[in-house]
Amino acid sequence: MLVLGGTGEARALAALLDGDARFDVTLSLAGRTASPLPAPGRTRSGGFGGAEGLAQWLRAEQVDALVDATHPFAAAISGHAAAAAAATGVPLLALRRPGWTPGPGDRWYPAATLAEAAGLLPSLGARAFLTVGRQDLAVFADTGVFCLIRSVDPPAVPLPRDHHLVLARGPFGVDDELRLLRDHRIDVLVTKDSGGSATAAKLTAARERGLPVLVVRRPPPPPGVPVAATVEEAAGRLRALPG
Template identity: 80%
Template sequence: MRRVLILGGTGEARELARLLDGDTAFDVTLSLAGRTAAPLPAAGRTRSGGFGGAAGLAGWLRAERAGALVDATHPFAAAISRHAADAASAAAVPLLAVRRPGWNAGPGDRWHLADTLAEAAALLPALGTRAFLTVGRQDLAAFAATRLFCLVRSVDPPAPPLPADHRLVLARGPFTVEDELRLMRDHRIDVLVTKDSGGDATAAKLAAARAFGLPVLVVRRPRPPSGVPVARTPAEAAAWLRALPHALPPGATP
């Protein structure tokens, strides 16, 4: 039996845990950072809270005799991904990143790309006066100085600083196009701001912006750490795990 640690917080992580649940070849732990007050339920065993950086994660992998590490965190969780790469290398544990495909602009889209949140905040005033911010509650500080009206959507209440003129909507996806059209119409939104998170759960806002002809300010996602193999779906990740050589994990004895 191979012990697998999945670094989660995404739908892909929950789906991978479900695919492996009940498979006697694996002993799976799904790790959640604990930043969401009421995470969605997941199959199998879960743990909540950080590890104490790369060194702490490497120590956990060694202590638990883990045979594989899967980084299925959010595409923008760059620090956690770096820690995962460093920890897997230090503990000599195979590492896989799961990254859903990013979004692509289509006919009729008016996309403006930024490499960072700070760059997006600087570009925003030239694109509109009433912004729909869908960048996650931990990245709102980059827009705190803006004088625009901002509709802010988040799963949990965000901590300050926030834009002075804002309206907060607490909601969890998936959202329908009709939901997004209504929300944008009711708040007279004229520009959408989002990170290139990819996936279907929050893609409806892009279709709604296209329908209204609105500009969309898209923050590009960071690249995974160099040398880490990437699966695009939980099914690909499960296949990768099943194809690993049946070697003993570090520190184990026959």
């Protein structure tokens, strides 16, 4: 079984199945993080060369099941996974944690794309906490808004002219996020609807400070791909596969 990873759920699924004699699990990482967290079992790093390259790897390694447990916004690799599964006949399962939902006191402003979010940002604040991932920062370079950027590794794309970069790895607590917002005088939060608890503290902090939150909606999974919402659900579906 090949698990396309990069998320905590991917690692958890690999760990859960690594001790099961029915599974021989390979966890694939994109290789974009310089020092990834340790992972259970066998791992590989780097791309496959698109859908065709992934299909060739599935055939060569005689893979019986493919799990797309990539980030909810990794639309390109999800599309490649769907195409490769269709070309090889390998069963595909997407593991997607549920998105966030606004609660009482939240001031959320949805955006369909990063470009739409960048266009809306100047109308919502002058000092933004920009948490969209280091590969998607360039679209905000010309907003004229101060951007506080937090990343595990230094970004390699054009950054907003007025910015401050913090290199740190989560998870982060609410007190940490409140301190960050206060120290940098942040008046708007920008985030992707990634879901999960690891980075949700920033939403709580924004609510406590009454800040607007610009939320980029996640893309849907490829049509026809079954989706599991939890690691346990994914493991149950995989164990139910024939053979």
